[in-house]
Amino acid sequence: MESGSIPVEKLSGGVDVQATVESGQTFCWRREDDRMYETVGPSGGSAWYSTVVGGRADHPEVVRVRQRDGVVEWEATTDADSLVIERLRLDDDLPAIFEEIPDDDLLDSAIDAYRGLRIVDDPFFPCLISFICSAQMRVERIHEMQTALAREFGDEVVFDGETYHAYPTPDRLARATEEELRELGLGYRAPYVQRSAELVSSGEATADDVRGLDYREARDEIQAFVGVGDKVADCVLLFSLGYLEAVPLDTWIQTAIGEYYPHCERGSYAATSDAIRSEFGGEYAGYAQTYVFHYLRNRE
Numbered sequence: 001m002e003s004g005s006i007p008v009e010k011l012s013g014g015v016d017v018q019a020t021v022e023s024g025q026t027f028c029w030r031r032e033d034d035r036m037y038e039t040v041g042p043s044g045g046s047a048w049y050s051t052v053v054g055g056r057a058d059h060p061e062v063v064r065v066r067q068r069d070g071v072v073e074w075e076a077t078t079d080a081d082s083l084v085i086e087r088l089r090l091d092d093d094l095p096a097i098f099e100e101i102p103d104d105d106l107l108d109s110a111i112d113a114y115r116g117l118r119i120v121d122d123p124f125f126p127c128l129i130s131f132i133c134s135a136q137m138r139v140e141r142i143h144e145m146q147t148a149l150a151r152e153f154g155d156e157v158v159f160d161g162e163t164y165h166a167y168p169t170p171d172r173l174a175r176a177t178e179e180e181l182r183e184l185g186l187g188y189r190a191p192y193v194q195r196s197a198e199l200v201s202s203g204e205a206t207a208d209d210v211r212g213l214d215y216r217e218a219r220d221e222i223q224a225f226v227g228v229g230d231k232v233a234d235c236v237l238l239f240s241l242g243y244l245e246a247v248p249l250d251t252w253i254q255t256a257i258g259e260y261y262p263h264c265e266r267g268s269y270a271a272t273s274d275a276i277r278s279e280f281g282g283e284y285a286g287y288a289q290t291y292v293f294h295y296l297r298n299r300e
Helices: 017-021 080-089 094-100 103-115 124-132 141-154 170-175 178-183 188-202 215-224 230-239 251-262 267-277 285-297
Strands: 002-006 047-052 063-068 071-076 156-159 162-165
Touching: 002 080, 017 063, 017 071, 017 103, 047 080, 047 162, 063 080, 071 080, 094 124, 103 251, 124 230, 141 156, 141 170, 170 188, 178 267, 215 230, 230 267, 230 285, 251 267, 251 285, 267 285
Parallel strands: none
Antiparallel strands: 002 071, 047 063, 063 071, 156 162
16 A cells, blocks of 8 residues: 655645535545535545546556545555646646636635635546436436446456445446446436447547547537537536536536526527636636536535
8 A cells, every 4th residue: 555645735725625526527536434425514524535547557546535634645556646636636726716717706605615626637438428427417326327337347456455446448338238237227328328438449439539629629529429418528528628618507507697697698508608608717617617516506
């Protein structure tokens, strides 16, 4: 076992690990006390969160992270310092980002409530499949689906006496039958997941087809995957491919538009997306979106 710690005071704008991994933007992490999404605790909480990542020669590596006593602690099967920084985007300059986000009552309240929440940088394939599964689903159910996929089709890794499961590879998920996927609760999403896995496995469509494109071109290109429309495309662009201007128009952002920004409703996804992205400051509008999503979802 290897371990390390990252002082929160050295991170520009700090971090709230709990808000980051429990804000509906990532389904790659598991809370080890099995209380994912049950509570919204003080900044960071203190629970361990684990993920399994590809490592040397495709050998899966386990990484566990928690925030406690002013540090982000990690334990792993490998040196994970740089990986934790990358996956949780701990090198983002939050104060500089907040300077680019306009001041208004909703945004100020959301940022004040969850200051330290960061956009994640998830691997492309788990992010893609997670959000294909997200249609008409609560975040808890999306998380359960991804956990079931990993348990059923992912490689096992034993770490510190516990068995962990890697996310299925595109090859393995492409070989799953629609019936097997439906049995895990995917419902009508099952053929979308299976076909999109085939596209990645065969190389017919990959993340490399999207990286480097202009934002609007990237949103169009990623819809080559089955089951990916505008909203899912924006989620994958924001939470995996680094397009921090993307604003997924999910239920909670539509609620925000209705209550706070009715002038941004333009009658189509593309036009409304452009309007709310401008309202949220453009370049870092995805950060504003994620704070608003988490704030409204947990609002009393």
